[in-house]
Amino acid sequence: MNIALIAHDKKKADLVQFVTAYKDIFEQHTLFATGTTGLRIQEATGLTVQRFQSGPLGGDQEIGAMIAKNEMDIVFFFRDPMTAQPHEPDVTALIRLCDVYNVPVATNMGTAEVLIRGLQRGDIDWRKVIKDMR
Numbered sequence: 578m579n580i581a582l583i584a585h586d587k588k589k590a591d592l593v594q595f596v597t598a599y600k601d602i603f604e605q606h607t608l609f610a611t612g613t614t615g616l617r618i619q620e621a622t623g624l625t626v627q628r629f630q631s632g633p634l635g636g637d638q639e640i641g642a643m644i645a646k647n648e649m650d651i652v653f654f655f656r657d658p659m660t661a662q663p664h665e666p667d668v669t670a671l672i673r674l675c676d677v678y679n680v681p682v683a684t685n686m687g688t689a690e691v692l693i694r695g696l697q698r699g700d701i702d703w704r705k706v707i708k709d710m711r
């Protein structure tokens with residue numbers, strides 16, 4: 578599966594901790610990330626991550642483009658609800674596209690826990706069926 582990993586600055590440590598904790602699952606998949614988030618994850622875990630631009634420079638939109646082509650299967654996007662982002666429209670657009678294409682998206686650690694365990698259990702295998710139909 579193709580998995581997107583994104584975190585706002587104050588949530589990056591949480592996402593790094595989360596990916597580290599579930600490294601054995603994440604290493605079975607193809608990982609994508611916005612620029613800074615991806616770098617932090619690579620450095621902390623040694624996992625291979627395909628990095629896009631940093632979020633404020635268009636990274637959210639690049640991941641959005643993959644969603645629009647139905648090439649992204651799961652999105653972990655740890656948002657900071659307490660800090661205004663200069664690229665708020667991009668953030669909103671990315672989450673909107675997840676809704677358009679029924680891509681499972683976790684915007685906080687609580688949902689992320691459910692999603693990662695569901696992934697491991699096969700709950701998201703229906704994404705493979707959708708891709709095979711294309």
Ligand SMILES: O=C(CO)COP(=O)(O)O
Pocket residue numbers: 583584585586610611612613614615630631632633636637668
């Ligand atoms: O801003 C982001 C998501 O909206 C994340 O971008 P970075 O991973 O480059 O910090």
